[in-house]
Amino acid sequence: MKTTTIKSLLAVLALILVLSNVSAQNLVGTRIDLKQGSQTSDQLWLFSVSSCSRYYNKGWDEYKIFGSPAVAKIFAMEPDGNFQIDATDNINNSYIGFIAAKDSLYTLTFNHENLAPEYQKLYLIDLVENKLIDVYADGTQYSFTAANDTIVKRFKIVTSIPQTFTAPTASESATPSRLPAVGVASGGKGTAYINEIKEIEVYSTQKTIVIKNRGTEHGKLSLYNANSGVLVKNANFEGGTTNIETNQLAGAYVVYVVTQNEELSKTVILR
Numbered sequence: 001m002k003t004t005t006i007k008s009l010l011a012v013l014a015l016i017l018v019l020s021n022v023s024a025q026n027l028v029g030t031r032i033d034l035k036q037g038s039q040t041s042d043q044l045w046l047f048s049v050s051s052c053s054r055y056y057n058k059g060w061d062e063y064k065i066f067g068s069p070a071v072a073k074i075f076a077m078e079p080d081g082n083f084q085i086d087a088t089d090n091i092n093n094s095y096i097g098f099i100a101a102k103d104s105l106y107t108l109t110f111n112h113e114n115l116a117p118e119y120q121k122l123y124l125i126d127l128v129e130n131k132l133i134d135v136y137a138d139g140t141q142y143s144f145t146a147a148n149d150t151i152v153k154r155f156k157i158v159t160s161i162p163q164t165f166t167a168p169t170a171s172e173s174a175t176p177s178r179l180p181a182v183g184v185a186s187g188g189k190g191t192a193y194i195n196e197i198k199e200i201e202v203y204s205t206q207k208t209i210v211i212k213n214r215g216t217e218h219g220k221l222s223l224y225n226a227n228s229g230v231l232v233k234n235a236n237f238e239g240g241t242t243n244i245e246t247n248q249l250a251g252a253y254v255v256y257v258v259t260q261n262e263e264l265s266k267t268v269i270l271r
Contacts, residue, residue, distance in 0.1 A: 028114045029091065030122070034098075035107040036072040044074045045085045046094060046157065048118060052087040056080040060087035063229035072101040072146075074108075077153055077265060079222065081229040082254065091119070091157055097265065098154035100146035112138045125156040132161070150267040202255050204268035209244040209255055211237045219259035226252035226267060246270060 029047035033040050052060055055078065062085040064075040076086035077095045088094065100106070108124070115122065115136070122136040126144060133142050146154070199215035213219060216239045223233040223246060232253070235244045246253075248270055256265045 026114065027087075028118045029087075030113065030115065031111040032074060032096075033109040033111065034072060034074040035109065036101060037103045037105070041072045041101070042074050043084070044076060044096065046076065046091050047085070047087040048089070048091050049087045050089050052089055054078050054080075054088055056083075057087050061085055065229070066099075066226055069099075070101055072103065072106060073097075073099040077256075079256075081224050081231055083229070090159075092159040094157040095153050096155035096157065098146065098152050099150070100152075104145050104147050105143060106146060107141055107143045110135045110138070110140045112136075119159050121159055121161070123158050123161065125158060126154065127156060128152070128154055153265045199262050200257055200259070200264050202257060202264060202266050202268070204253075204255075204270055207246050207248060207250075207270045209235075209246060209268065211242045211244065211257060213237060213239050213242070213259070215239060215259060215261055217259040217261050219257055222256045223248070224254040224256065226254050 027047045027049060029045065032044045032046070034042040034044070036042075047060070049057075049060060051057075056063075061083050064073070064082040064084045066073065075097050076083040077097045078086060078088075082097060086094065098106075110122075110124075112122075115138075119136075122134075124133045124135045124142060125131070126133070126142075128146075129144060134140070135142065146152075199213060199217075200219070201212040201214075203210050209221065209223065211219075211221065218239075219237050221233075221235045221237060221244060222231060223235075224231055225248075232248055233244075233246055237244070237257075250271050251269070253268055253270055254265060255268055257263065
């Protein structure tokens, strides 16, 4: 109990220090509040800083600390891990992870800071519900349902409406191909249709990560400790089945894999 308490206090202190730094800069960005039932359970900060990148930026970014499974969580998903504070040179195409808890209904509230004139539009794409929501107005809320206790790449932030595309036919969908961009159907204003042909399957057995790549593209795997957000292993893989030994302690980990055609994030349990 003492170790957990100290860890939590240190995480809160680090968060306060980072927020003090970014608040003093009069930055452009947004704070996303996650409401679980009637209570705010988590917050995510996205800042636009020209000197920052998608990777960890010391003094700006703060890793996500995963606590009680009874509390829903929201966080930015970047190549270096999961962040509670995420500063990048452009918030466009920012992926947001979500972990549900015991409740089924959740609400996001967007609290903007100095968004204009750097950004004239801001949209949230719900990758599960296939919806495109205009969240540019300060205080915009979006409610959704979820009942999955694993890490899900649930949302994407974009600063322009994606291009329209035609959904593939059944015969076209049978053959894996390059993932098209997320788009908005011409007859369905406000609804984004996601065409995702999954080429990659990821699962764990004991302390081994198994990747089944049905495509021919080479890819890269990054393994993160789900509790600390720390990167613990990088590995490359090719087409076919690849077994990657981790030699990590038993527990929950986040596997992030990417090829030219696809990217996938999944929580696995190493035993």
